Structures are given as structure tokens and as C-alpha cells.
Amino acid sequence: MSTGTQTILSCRVEQHGDATVVRVAGEIDRWTEDDFAQAVDESMRGRPTRLTVDLRDVTFMGTSGLRVLVEAQHETQRMRIVLGVVPGRGVARRSLEITGLDQMLRVFPTVAEALARA
């Protein structure tokens, strides 16, 4: 078994009417950053009115993941998509707090609330 090909990140895109949810699980680091960015980019392609990134099952998020979120914020503003982030109570929340990005992004406690209020 090769460590190099082991999957440590999974991204699943779901449609909820005209809203899209990206459910992310695992570790977002410099290695998996591109996969995360690709999932977010693809989810914007259908031009949903709202895009929610669910990070509750993320077990690590470094600046690589934060950079993808910042770029997504710029891109969604340009495309007039409302971006919401659900960090959960784990490490994703901590990474957002440390960098102050929790003040810059629309953060919601649950996906249901992001979909209802975003």
C-alpha cells in the first residue's frame, strides 16, 4: 500500500433546489488543497444561488484550505452566489478563528441554517 495514494480528503457535492452544498471530510493541507479547490470550483459552475461548504467532518485545515475559502469568497461575490461556511466545532473552526476568517466569511452552525438564512 502506498501512502502517497491514500485518500485523506473526500468532497461530495449535493444539490438542494437552487442551492449547492459541498460536504468535505478529512484533511485539507498542501497536498489535498487542489482537490478541495476543484470541488468548490465545480460546485460554482452550475451557478447556484447559494453555496454552502460543510466543514464539520474536516479533521485538519491549514492555510492551504483557508486560501481556497478566500478565493471562493472572491469568486462567489463576482458571480453573485451567496457563500456560507459551516465549520462545526472542531479544528476547522479553530483555523478560521486564528486567522480571523470567521469574521470575513458567513459562518453558520448547521447546514440547515445556512440553507435557510444564507
Added chain:
Amino acid sequence: MLDDTEAEVSRSTAALHAWAEQLPEPVCEAVMSADAASPVLFRAVPAVRHELSPLRAAVTEWAQGFGFDRDTLADLVLAVDEAVTNAIEHGYRNQPAGIVRFFAGHSPVEKAVNVVVADSGSWRPPPSEPGVRGRGLSIIRAVTDRFDLHHGEHGTVALLSWKLPGEGAGGPAG
């Protein structure tokens, strides 16, 4: 007579000390002050991105024994990841097969845990654009009790320290 485990520990301690002696003095002191009775991590990993995850797993397991709260533990893993990512990204642009040396140990003298990340590549300053990746060093600075960066002709050495719980984060006031 040493049994196999003792012999192995003794060999790796000798290797650790030989390595430490080549480091800048304050970093060398931090490594030498490590408690031999506490778990120590000492690894040489290839400078490739997929090494980050197993290294974080090892650091998480190692750090769990010191009584840090959940947020401090998350900060520690985040900062170590940033330091190792920097070593991989900045240190090896022209040397794909480079090695990053990694140490983590508990210093009873300093009442702290110390992490050392050393590469042998050429240092590049972080990008001056205010992007998130350029904030990596600021994040390390913000979440550590001590962060020293040494750039030398043989590469870059980062020392990250956290005071043990109950020991206080800063030095004497005033």
C-alpha cells in the same frame, strides 16, 4: 547489556545529538534538553507533500500526553504543519529529492515542548502579498510561546515551543 529496544534508543539518541550539534546554538540547547524518559519524535522525511499527513498524525499522538487543551493541541498541529509545509515548499524548489528533519521533545528544564523543523534548501522570504499562504509564519508566531527562525548557509531551521499547561505562556512580567 542492552536489550534490543535499549540499544535502538541509545543509537537514535546518539544520532539525535550528532544532528543537534550542527544546529544553531539555541536550537541545539532545546534539542539537548529533551527528557530521555518522555516520548521523542526524530524523523527525516522526504520533502514531498504527502508526508504532511502521517507527520501530523505522529505529532498529534505525541502531543496528547502533555495535558494540552483541545485548542492548544489544534494550534500545535496547525503550526507544525505550517512549518513543515514551508520547509517542503520553500526549501526544495530546486531539489525535488530533499529531506526535512523533524524533532519533537519535552524539555523539563524549559517546562516546555519543543519542535524543530530543519531543511537544507535555500530560504525564500514568504510572499509579500497579503495572501493566506503568506500568513503561515504569522500564524506560527501567533500560536506558539516561542518561535525562532534561523537561516544559514546549510538551510533553514525553525524552533517552535509551547509551555506546558500550568507553566504560563510568557516570561516574568515587566
